[in-house]
Amino acid sequence: xEDVEQSLFLSVxxxxxxxxxxxxxxxxxxxxxWYKQEPGAGxxxxxxxxxxxxxxxxxxxxxxxxxxxxxxxxxxxDTQTGDSAIYFCAExxxxxxxxxxFGRGTSLIVHP
Amino acid sequence: xxxxxxxxxxxxxxxxxxxTLRCSPISGHTSVxxxxxxxxxxxxxxxxxxxxxxxxxxxxPPRFSGRQFPNYSSELNVNALELEDSALYLxxxxxxxxxxxxxxxxxxxxxxx
Numbered sequence: 502x503e504d505v506e507q508s509l510f511l512s513v514x515x516x517x518x519x520x521x522x523x524x525x526x527x528x529x530x531x532x533x534x535w536y537k538q539e540p541g542a543g544x545x546x547x548x549x550x551x552x553x554x555x556x557x558x559x560x561x562x563x564x565x566x567x568x569x570x571x572x573x574x575x576x577x578x579d580t581q582t583g584d585s586a587i588y589f590c591a592e593x594x595x596x597x598x599x600x601x602x603f604g605r606g607t608s609l610i611v612h613p
Numbered sequence: 614x615x616x617x618x619x620x621x622x623x624x625x626x627x628x629x630x631x632x633t634l635r636c637s638p639i640s641g642h643t644s645v646x647x648x649x650x651x652x653x654x655x656x657x658x659x660x661x662x663x664x665x666x667x668x669x670x671x672x673x674p675p676r677f678s679g680r681q682f683p684n685y686s687s688e689l690n691v692n693a694l695e696l697e698d699s700a701l702y703l704x705x706x707x708x709x710x711x712x713x714x715x716x717x718x719x720x721x722x723x724x725x726x
Contacts, residue, residue, distance in 0.1 A: 532712065532714075534714055536717070541719075542719050542720075543617070543619075543703050543717035543718050543719040543720050544656075544703065544705075544717040545717070546714050546715070546716060546717075549714050551712070589656070599644070599661070599668075599669075599707070599709075599713075600646070600658055600661060600669055601715065603655060603656040604655070605655040606655060
């Protein structure tokens with residue numbers, strides 16, 4: 502079955518880059534998602550990538566995929582206090598049940 | 614474009630009561646998903662509805678049920694509430710297909726006293 506692992510916490514200084522990591526287990530074609538959850542809110546879709554891609558960039562966000570190691574990362578450039586939130590990685594198998602498997606989330610704390 | 618909307622925002626019940634949570638998907642989305650987010654447990658998949666049918670169900674007891682209406686909105690019903698049902702219940706919607714990501718509402722906070 503699918504399993505998605507994330508570290509629980511990351512603390513960075515404002516203006517630095519943040520890198521949030523995720524590992525997954527499914528080896529077939531898959532979609533990989535990053536979501537952001539601010540306090541009291543639902544999950545906001547940030548970006549997603551298909552497993553035939555290595556990288557995707559969208560403004561301050563860069564997603565890197567290492568298929569060999571089944572490792573996904575989300576880099577946030579010039580991290581701001583407004584980026585403080587919980588970030589969830591999720592995996593969905595292509596041609597599967599359409600139900601993503603979510604990691605437990607990484608709590609990003611940005612301090613001045 | 615309006616996002617996924619959920620109501621109520623907060624719901625307070627006592628043990629043994631029944632709760633009904635509502636969700637309206639993004640216009641054009643036919644699939645609705647329900648998740649439970651309890652403290653320290655991450656997102657747990659509850660139910661998936663598409664075109665009015667239940668398509669998949671997570672590992673939850675039968676007292677968690679729901680339905681999807683012809684306009685694709687959905688209800689989640691929880692009977693015989695227990696203290697451990699206290700959680701944030703999130704609804705998501707998507708179009709049908711592999712590359713259709715889920716979009717989430719802001720959730721209903723259910724508190725059981």
